[in-house]
Amino acid sequence: MRVLLVEDDNLLGDGLCTGLSQHGFTVDWLRHGQAALHALKFESFDAVIFDLGLPDGDGTQVIKSYRDLGGRVPILVLTARGDISNKLALLDGGADDYLVKPADTRELAARLRVLLRREEGRRVPVLRFEDIEVDPTSYRVSVKDQPVELTHSEFKLLHALIRNPGMVLSRERLEEVLYGWNADVDSNAIQVHLHNVRRKIGPDVIRTIRGVGYAIGR
Secondary structure (H helix, E strand, O other), rough: OOEEEEEEOOOHHHHHHHHHHHHHOOOEEOOHHHHHHHHHHHOOEEEEEEEEEEEHHHHHHHHHHHHOOOOOEEEEEEEEOOOOHHHHHHHHOOOEEEEEOOOOOHHHHHHHHHHHHHHHHOOOOEEEEOEEEEOOOOOOOEEOEEEEOHHHHHHHHHHHHHHHOOOOOHHHHHHHHHOOOOOOOOOOHHHHHHHHHHHOOOOOEEEEEEOOEEEOOO
């Protein structure tokens, strides 16, 4: 799933990106709170990891601003402030969870998975299109009630399309979903994954809109 990391420490941010990627997350990394707020307005993320001590202000104010705008993406705060009053203030101020630094990447990944399961539980848990079912919480896909094995990248690609039925997603948008903003991606990577997904779920499910992108449904 796609995670936005807001952290101004280069060493810590690099370590978190590497560690979370190893746990299957696509991580986009920003260093300023206002840039994060802008990204949350115009991009789609499954969760946010916030450091509080940012160059352009306290992260708690950015979180409050985002919640005041109606933003609902789950937020996990990384904090060096471990006292109970601060923890309660974080939760009351819009955070969904917190982890005291230094954070173990394995625990951080586990906490994120809990937040994602909780958020998916507030939505329709199983996504459906015709004979295809996608369960985001268990990473299971079936076609006509028969299980289909997809790689992690193939699942993310199908999930991005089926959660936006009828919406045309460009190749660049799908690359962001799979790899993040700054990854060095082969020009035909999306086409390769699409070919494999079509082979497994059916050739006519995903439409190609030439020069624009790809979509499920009309």
